[in-house]
Amino acid sequence: MIDDMPDGLSESAAIDVRKKLGTISGGDVLDVGTEDGGFITVLMKTLKKYNSFTGIDISEDELEKGREQFKDDPVNFIAMNAETMTFQDNQFDTVCASYSIHHLENIDIVLAEVYRVLKPGGNFILQEMYSDGEQTAAQHVDRDVHHLDVKVDSLLGIPHFETLTRQELRDSVNKVGLSDVEVFESSWSVKCLFCDDAQDCENPMRADNIDFVTKQIEDTLTRVHTHLSYDELREEAESLKERVKAEGSAAASVMYLFGKK
Numbered sequence: 001m002i003d004d005m006p007d008g009l010s011e012s013a014a015i016d017v018r019k020k021l022g023t024i025s026g027g028d029v030l031d032v033g034t035e036d037g038g039f040i041t042v043l044m045k046t047l048k049k050y051n052s053f054t055g056i057d058i059s060e061d062e063l064e065k066g067r068e069q070f071k072d073d074p075v076n077f078i079a080m081n082a083e084t085m086t087f088q089d090n091q092f093d094t095v096c097a098s099y100s101i102h103h104l105e106n107i108d109i110v111l112a113e114v115y116r117v118l119k120p121g122g123n124f125i126l127q128e129m130y131s132d133g134e135q136t137a138a139q140h141v142d143r144d145v146h147h148l149d150v151k152v153d154s155l156l157g158i159p160h161f162e163t164l165t166r167q168e169l170r171d172s173v174n175k176v177g178l179s180d181v182e183v184f185e186s187s188w189s190v191k192c193l194f195c196d197d198a199q200d201c202e203n204p205m206r207a208d209n210i211d212f213v214t215k216q217i218e219d220t221l222t223r224v225h226t227h228l229s230y231d232e233l234r235e236e237a238e239s240l241k242e243r244v245k246a247e248g249s250a251a252a253s254v255m256y257l258f259g260k261k
């Protein structure tokens with residue numbers, strides 16, 4: 001963990017989540033909606049121990065990057081739709097989903113699959129941002145920048161949905177029937193505990209952050225520059241850019257949910 005931790009981070013639930021992860025022997029771990037395996041990096045640093053990781057994603061786009069990044073580690077990346085996993089029942093000791101729930105067209109179907117492939121007694125770990133609760137104006141900006149991205153993805157036919165509320169997340173997982181459920185809500189993610197730039201994130205108004213988010217909004221808009229809805233989205237983007245200038249932007253708060261099959 002980093003030595004020079006910002007106060008907000010050291011007081012956040014990220015510390016408790018890290019402790020909780022440190023009690024879990026991961027065994028064979030499946031990461032659902034893995035992209036390039038960002039959460040696998042976090043789990044390697046925090047789980048008590050593990051045997052292997054399998055990352056699945058419906059899109060091949062980022063998997064190759066993951067394969068390159070983890071080429072010396074026991075990590076296997078497979079292009080697979082999480083709604084129809086080809087794994088056997090009870091195959092994995094741990095199944096996790098990080099920031100992928102709000103990308104799923106059918107959350108219930110995927111969570112039923114998660115339960116099927118998880119061994120009895122195995123661990124489910126969810127990391128997902130949420131839209132409600134006491135979040136700062138800068139965090140609301142981040143949520144709304146994300147929602148612009150959702151609109152653009154939807155116009156392009158890419159499944160992507162608005163961030164869920166804490167209750168919606170709990171309700172989705174509750175349907176699965178996990179036991180020993182434990183929930184943490186944190187304004188910082190566990191990844192920040194290992195980030196040398198964490199101090200910078202205390203200030204959502206810093207110039208490089210404002211430039212970065214402004215460019216992100218522009219890039220998002222460019223993806224639909226020929227679309228009929230462009231003018232309407234441009235208006236929304238301009239108003240978001242004003243908000244970024246006035247409030248800055250900070251990552252939305254995150255829910256961590258742990259449960260057992």
Ligand SMILES: C[S@@+](CC[C@H](N)C(=O)[O-])C[C@H]1O[C@@H](n2cnc3c(N)ncnc32)[C@H](O)[C@@H]1O
Pocket residue numbers: 032033034035036037038039056057058059080081082083097098099100103104105159
């Ligand atoms: C925001 S990314 C996940 C980020 C990553 N897990 C992390 O924590 O760094 C969401 C991913 O979910 C994937 N996804 C969406 N629907 C899926 C499905 N039905 N099956 C598998 N992956 C899916 C998307 O392709 C995308 O890569």
